[in-house]
Amino acid sequence: MSLWADKYRPKTLADLDYHADISNKLKRLSTSGDFPHLLVYGPSGAGKKTRVMALLRELYGSGAERLKVDVKTFQTSSSRKLEFNVISSPFHLEITPSDMGNNDRIVIQDLLKDVGQTESIDFTGLLRGNDQKAVSSNKKKFKVVVINEAELLSRDAQAALRRTMEKFSANIRLILVCNSTSSIIDPIKSRTLAIRVGLPTVEESAKVFEEILQREHVANKVFPADEEERRILFGRVCEAAEQNLRMGIMMLEALYMNNEKVSSGTEMIRPDWEIVIDELASGIIKDRSVVKLQHSRSVLYELLAHAIPAKLILKRLMLDLWTDLDSFGALKDKDGVKRKMVSAASTFDERLSLGSKDIFHLEGFITRVMVIVEGELTK
Template sequence: MSLWVDKYRPRSLDQLSFHPSITQNLKALASTGDFPHLLVYGPTGSGKKTRIYATLHELFGPSVEKLKIDVKTFTTSSNRKLEFNVLSSPYHLEITPSDMGNNDRVVIQDLLKDVASTEQVDFTNGAGNGSGGHGGPTRHRFKVVIINEADSLSRDAQAALRRTMEKYSSNIRLIMISNTTSNIIPPIKSRTLLVRIPAPSSAEVASVLAHISKKESVKFTDSNTEPFFEAVANNCECNLRKSLLCFETIAMQTAQINVSNDSTSIIKLDWEVIIENLAKSIAGNRTVANLAKARVVFYELLSHCIPPRVILKKLLFCLISEVKPSMATELVSIAATFDERLSLGQKSIFHLEGFTAKVMVALEK
């Protein structure tokens, strides 16, 4: 039994339910049988990866869904061996080099060079592949490499990526996924087609939730469910993935959803509640002892795999709601400084604790 977010994930471009103009542009790119390197960016839960896989389905057909996981071994300059998981199909690879920290350059150089230096041969002559039936002898003569969290790559890895794009552009196509383009170096942005995927509106998220509720025969106390679905969407900040998970959780908790109860649509994650309480503690008690307690909280959050940048962002917004409006600009400036340090350093706990100490000092002024 799969989660609804996976069960109802669109498999083709025709099944996508919002941003029709972007869908048409991607369909036009796929119909040519060739496309440039792509940099797909947008907020979390906007459907970036879903659209990418739908585009690959349009280009290569259902074979892109035959996935397997390979474990690759890389050796660093210090003779340290690293194991790295690669999700692949006959036509594409999906990697997350940022998982290797500052060794992401090794993955970029070795893995992409190995894939790109091998020319792809199409024996099908374009027949029977892809949903459009287009193509010729060169239709599949490149392999697609999807790079997750491209904005978390180190500068060295991005420089290596740029050289790979230039040298092996005939054999591979790169599709980079990121939440923002601010951390991507200009040479990469100039060599890719930028595709922005905006977050869906609350009405669009509500429409998706209503469709799934009919498919799953979810019962409600009232026939007017639109305000409930929009409340779920707004509570989840129009993050479609989070909205689907939230709605499924509510549906599993009760046999019949009470639409008239305003609190029914609100589900707060444990780590979000912890950060909210931490923000209140920092704003109200600016002492060394409280800073030590904050360090324990940060360790706990990091040990549960909450990304440090997510912690920093959530803590900033919670602090802004707890302090005077005049302090908001200074807090954002402090957060921007430590956000950059998170991308440059290795020990994220140091920078999170440094941000907390700096905020305490700023609030004492």
């Protein structure tokens, strides 16, 4: 049984419930004779990846959904072998080079070089389905490579990517997916068509929630029948999920799974990792000791072991510390402490990008915060 977020993920551009202007733009691009490299960016949970997959289906038909996972082996200059997972269909590849850390340049150079040097083969004759005619008419002479988390690519990897875009543009098209373009180098920005996918509004998210519940007949009976009460509940879900639609759908399903009856006042079910970071931030402000620092290390290890990204931990920790400082009255200059904490967060965020041991930089940030707070205490 799949989660609602996956079960009801739109398959085509026509199925998308919001940002109709973006869907229309992508549809026109798919039917034009000149498909450009794309840079799709926007907040997490806005629907970037869903739109990219719908675009691939528009380009190639249902064959783009026939996915398999391959393990590619790469060799570094020091003869060390690296294994890298590649998700592929007959028409496209999906990669996340940032998983390789500072070796992402090798993935970009070797993998994209192999793809770019191979001319696309027409698979339409092998496909059998209702949309075979559509696939044939939309046949493209290039293969698409989707690069996830493009903002985490190193400068060397981005430079290699720029050269690849120029050299193999006849056989390959890149779709870069990222949350922010701030760390993307200008030469790549100038060679791509940027498309921003913003978060849905509360009303748009509520419409999606309603459509899911209408299709989940058993779950629908658990939620309030009154339209006004349901609207209030959907608004609270959006607020708790920070308008992240994927997170909102998962929270909606969690409410159904953990309650016999859901009302507009039912307590929201938050992800465990958020609660853990909230408690960690509160403890750092109140107890600035070596014992607390050792305990923090254990908590950080646990978060990293559960695949919570280090940058997300740092961001959430910083936001929670900012909030907790407002209720901590033993500081001489509260605004000054906040400025110093933001400066420290930016420093260690950069170090997370440059370094390879995330635990060192996260623990370093916590230590710096403890020193900052300790230095501003009223005597």
